[in-house]
Amino acid sequence: MDWLIEAFEPSFMQRALIGSLIAVVATSLVGTWVVLRGLAFLGDALAHGVIPGIALAVLWSFNPLIGAFVAAIVMSGLVSMVSNRSTVREDTAIGLLFVGMLSLGIVIVSRAGSFSTEVTALLFGDVLGVTTEDIRSQAIAAAIVVIATLVLYRPFLALTFNRDKAQTLGMRPQLAQTALLVLLALSIVASFQAIGTLLIFGLLIGPPATALLIARRVPVIMVTSMLLGAVAVVSGLLVSYHHGTAGGATIAGISVTQFFLLLAVREAAEALKRPIRPAAT
Numbered sequence: 001m002d003w004l005i006e007a008f009e010p011s012f013m014q015r016a017l018i019g020s021l022i023a024v025v026a027t028s029l030v031g032t033w034v035v036l037r038g039l040a041f042l043g044d045a046l047a048h049g050v051i052p053g054i055a056l057a058v059l060w061s062f063n064p065l066i067g068a069f070v071a072a073i074v075m076s077g078l079v080s081m082v083s084n085r086s087t088v089r090e091d092t093a094i095g096l097l098f099v100g101m102l103s104l105g106i107v108i109v110s111r112a113g114s115f116s117t118e119v120t121a122l123l124f125g126d127v128l129g130v131t132t133e134d135i136r137s138q139a140i141a142a143a144i145v146v147i148a149t150l151v152l153y154r155p156f157l158a159l160t161f162n163r164d165k166a167q168t169l170g171m172r173p174q175l176a177q178t179a180l181l182v183l184l185a186l187s188i189v190a191s192f193q194a195i196g197t198l199l200i201f202g203l204l205i206g207p208p209a210t211a212l213l214i215a216r217r218v219p220v221i222m223v224t225s226m227l228l229g230a231v232a233v234v235s236g237l238l239v240s241y242h243h244g245t246a247g248g249a250t251i252a253g254i255s256v257t258q259f260f261l262l263l264a265v266r267e268a269a270e271a272l273k274r275p276i277r278p279a280a281t
Helices: 002-007 011-037 040-049 051-060 064-085 090-109 115-124 132-151 153-161 163-168 173-189 200-212 218-243 247-273
Strands: none
Touching (some): 002 218, 011 153, 011 173, 040 064, 040 173, 064 090, 064 173, 132 173, 173 200, 200 218, 218 247
16 A cells, blocks of 8 residues: 555645546536537547637736636637538538647747747646646636536436427527536636646546446436546556656546446457357258
């Protein structure tokens, strides 16, 4: 147990653990809806779409969380506007804005004196550099995500499985879609400091997708996703501390590895259950 206690004795490791676990809560709740609705590409695009806002915050020295949230909302609005007011399909609009926002963010950061350092922290996070103020801001964002998920659970559920029925029941699916995009933006804001904008997709999609392999009810998927995310966080930080790997990348990598490991185990178990057919004579 010494290797476990030793890793989390330093205060910076404790802050990294707390910040990453808060990120898991937010991304698991929103990521469940993203996976169930097949919005993975949009989630990835939004994770990159926050970069210009964070870059401006770095350049002008204001709170990166504010910049990230504003950029994510702008990105969501632009995706809806382009897909609704042109003949371009939504996935094309997302792809265009994905590249455009990422490019804009890198251009803005290039104006900073410490370009390479800022870009590295921006894209890949700095889990070991999470501060008490970062944790406080993350906790507020995550709390909003939790409360909104509880309040809007039924509209989100109806929107996920039957949009037409949601419309018939007066649940206003378009408004529910907008609320989901806002929560997606908040979950990204609550996570980018620890994981980074390029790697946040691992926590947003990895644990919920893995949970879907073993659970079917939405609340169970969410709770299972949080547990899997917590395992990825603790394991990733331990590997990072003892072997000197990048913390955010290690956490994201483990969260994705969990999916393929569980998928392999499930496929092997199903193969063993299949009856063996006698060889033809």
